[in-house]
Amino acid sequence: MTDEIRRHYERHPYPRYPLLASVRPCDTYALNLDSLFARFNGILPPSAARRILLAGCGSFSPYPTSLANPGVPITALDLSRANLRRARLHTLLHGRFGIGWERGDFLDPAVAAGEYGFIDCFGVLHHLAEPLAGLRALERRLAPGGILRIMVYSRGARRGAESVRKALRLLGVKDLPTVKRLLRRADRGSRLGSYVESAPELSFDSGIADAFLHPRARTCRIDELLALVGETSLQPLLFAHHGALPDVRAEVERLRRAEREGDDEPNFVLYLGRGTAGGCGLAADASLMLNPALRFCVRRLRIARDVIPPRLGRPNPELGFAQKRFLRRFLRPVRVSELSPAERERALAFLDLLILVSFRG
Known part of the structure; x- marks a missing residue:
């Protein structure tokens, strides 16, 4: 296999x-x-x-x-x-x-x-x-x-795809051109048509093949x-x-x-x-730094707001001028002990979203 x-x-x-x-x-x-x-x-x-x-x-x-x-x-x-x-x-x-x-x-x-x-x-x-x-x-x-x-x-997420895969197996369909032809002919109001409209990966051939023709x-x-x-x-x-x-x-x-x-x-x-030791949060002996992948975004102190994708499953706040000005402080590591209570509270939200990173040493 x-x-x-x-x-x-x-x-x-x-x-x-x-x-x-x-x-x-x-x-x-x-x-x-x-x-x-x-x-x-x-x-x-x-x-x-x-x-x-x-x-x-x-x-x-x-x-x-x-x-x-x-x-x-x-x-x-x-x-x-x-x-x-x-x-x-x-x-x-x-x-x-x-x-x-x-x-x-x-x-x-x-x-x-x-x-x-x-x-x-x-x-x-x-x-x-x-x-x-x-x-x-x-x-x-x-x-x-x-x-x-x-x-x-x-x-649950694969319920629609698996029902189509099962139908294709029963029909003996194993080639991409036939699958594409069947998808094009699907009525919009049908179960298949509704799934096709809601699945962005079906907009390209390899996505169709991966969804319906994968061996396992x-x-x-x-x-x-x-x-x-x-x-x-x-x-x-x-x-x-x-x-x-x-x-x-x-x-x-x-x-x-x-x-x-x-x-x-x-x-x-x-x-x-594997044997992770746990984060250090806002411990007094920890330092905070900006996630390195966000440096370019934060350096741009412009009025327009930037939206960071919700990669951890939850939406991120828009980063406007004030937010980026605050985050710029952490382009280099800053000791938590140097932050005011208000700054620590503000940093905590960004820490939970992986926008800021806390570490010792």
């Missing part, structure tokens, strides 16, 4: 964004290694942990990840040569370098060897025959205090995901899908309630940690 999945992505590199499509540095702040490591450990990553692995990088993620982490070694790993080729071309066209490219399966311990401070495995585990084996393989590659981000399909796609409920994680030593740190609550336990209860009521909860995005 691994070879079948590899062949799928050789035919349909995913996601197939235009090669000239760009992102702003501020779009990438949730991928910054220093900020993530400090949030969950209270220190900046030691030199041994200053490495990033993109486990199943696809054809796009090396570009925004390198933009968020200039100077940090990144290993882009994928089964598909076509994915790696397109990802490499995209990074080169946008002047991003210093990425190591590796074709292989992270289930193989000889592939992407070593330890990493941050591993991103977005939309991969649900395509494995044994997701637990995949999660354990990633766990073994995490440095002490390392952070792993995963995205897995939820039962699993879904899970929140308790199944927690049981999977419970088979490892990894700790759930933060949910980051749309609408996620900042407290892990509260978000789990919210998702359980949504499942009971039949709501279409989002696909699950979860940060996991």
Whole structure:
């Protein structure tokens, strides 16, 4: 089945964004290694942990990840040569370098060897025959205090796609042109037509192929995901899908309630940690700094307001002149003890959103 999945992505590199499509540095702040490591450990990553692995990088993620982490070694790993080729071309066209490219399966311990401070495995585990084996393989590659981000399909979010996949299997449809023809003929008011209109990934061929023709796609409920994680030593740190609550336990209860009521909860995005020490918040001996990926945005002291994408599941406040003037103070680290009580309260909101980062040392 691994070879079948590899062949799928050789035919349909995913996601197939235009090669000239760009992102702003501020779009990438949730991928910054220093900020993530400090949030969950209270220190900046030691030199041994200053490495990033993109486990199943696809054809796009090396570009925004390198933009968020200039100077940090990144290993882009994928089964598909076509994915790696397109990802490499995209990074080169946008002047991003210093990425190591590796074709292989992270289930193989000889592939992407070593330890990493941050591993991103977005939309991969649900395509494995044994997701637990995949999660354990990633766990073994995490440095002490390392952070792993995963995205897995939820039962509710994939309800529409899975019903279409089942229908296509019953009809014996296995080729993209036939699927596209059926989608074009779908009545707008039908179940299929409604799903097509609401799913942006169906606007391009590789998105259609990934949604409906992938050789294997699993879904899970929140308790199944927690049981999977419970088979490892990894700790759930933060949910980051749309609408996620900042407290892990509260978000789990919210998702359980949504499942009971039949709501279409989002696909699950979860940060996991290996032996993380916990953040240091506004401790008097801590320092605060601006998330490095947001420096360019904050330096622009203009009247127009900037909107930072809600990468942690919750909307961010618009950054106007006053907010950016406050945040500019943290372009270099500032000791918490130097802040007034009012400044600490103001900083706390930005700290929760990963716009500011707290660390000792």
